[in-house]
Amino acid sequence: MNEAPTLPPTLGGQAVVEGVMIRGPKGTAVCVRNPDGEIVCHTELNAGAGPLRHVPVVRGVAALGETISQGMRALVWSAQVAAGRDPEEPSDTQIRTTSVVSLGFVAGLFLLMPALASQRLERRMKRNRFSGAVEGFLRIGTLLGYLRTVGRLPQAQRLFAYHGAEHRAIQAYEAGEPLSVESVRRYPNAHVRCGTSFLLTTAIFSSVIYTAIGPQSVGRRLLSRVLLTPVIAGLSYEAIRIASTSSSPIIALLFRPNLQLQGLTTRDPDEGQMEVAIAAVQAALALHQGA
Numbered sequence: 363m364n365e366a367p368t369l370p371p372t373l374g375g376q377a378v379v380e381g382v383m384i385r386g387p388k389g390t391a392v393c394v395r396n397p398d399g400e401i402v403c404h405t406e407l408n409a410g411a412g413p414l415r416h417v418p419v420v421r422g423v424a425a426l427g428e429t430i431s432q433g434m435r436a437l438v439w440s441a442q443v444a445a446g447r448d449p450e451e452p453s454d455t456q457i458r459t460t461s462v463v464s465l466g467f468v469a470g471l472f473l474l475m476p477a478l479a480s481q482r483l484e485r486r487m488k489r490n491r492f493s494g495a496v497e498g499f500l501r502i503g504t505l506l507g508y509l510r511t512v513g514r515l516p517q518a519q520r521l522f523a524y525h526g527a528e529h530r531a532i533q534a535y536e537a538g539e540p541l542s543v544e545s546v547r548r549y550p551n552a553h554v555r556c557g558t559s560f561l562l563t564t565a566i567f568s569s570v571i572y573t574a575i576g577p578q579s580v581g582r583r584l585l586s587r588v589l590l591t592p593v594i595a596g597l598s599y600e601a602i603r604i605a606s607t608s609s610s611p612i613i614a615l616l617f618r619p620n621l622q623l624q625g626l627t628t629r630d631p632d633e634g635q636m637e638v639a640i641a642a643v644q645a646a647l648a649l650h651q652g653a
Contacts, residue, residue: 369647376557377522380524383432395638401638425599430465471504471508473588483500494570501569506623524639527635529551531642551624551625552628567601568587568590
């Protein structure tokens, strides 16, 4: 007698163009509402977790790489469906090129620019002891300014509404609630395991680590920022992993800013957007049950 497969305790995901992507242990589901109002879904099984996915810190870097690749594919597919086109699977070259360009933009804006700006500020102030803290404040300020600016765009506001719908649907599932608009509506837009939360956590970790390293020349500073990025990303992943499973009020207090920051990257979803998020969760769970 075959036993029913155990459903995953947690899910991940992200908002895409007019839709939601949900990641489970067995596969990924992307659901998008097309111009005719229909919900179109695409699913694919994961290749399987490699040995690195069980090594603390290292697994965070591996997960980040998978998330970027899957996210780019989902964005390309969703944009085609939302535009009413027949979707075509993007090539690996397209995904790599898009990922490199996107990562280059993120690294330049949030990693290298604050490092250079803090170096120039330190020279004027002639204070180098807390150079890492100054750089951290600049990095967080850049993040806040960027999110506030982008959040004013109409296209971003729709994306952020789907982001809220994704979080609500995942929380309803993880709480054991039925996947219906009525139950999903009761949950908040913010979720501990969120990309926005991850960005803020990396900014905080980097401030602590760079302060411990101390003053460096421009070349050494930029090189250290690039080389330490995987370590900071891995540590941030572990911190969020702990926060998502902990019931400690101290942990909840420490991560409250992460939840508050998501007010910049989420919006209250409408009923149709919650329906799309629910469809994506159900499709991801169906993959898990059928695997």
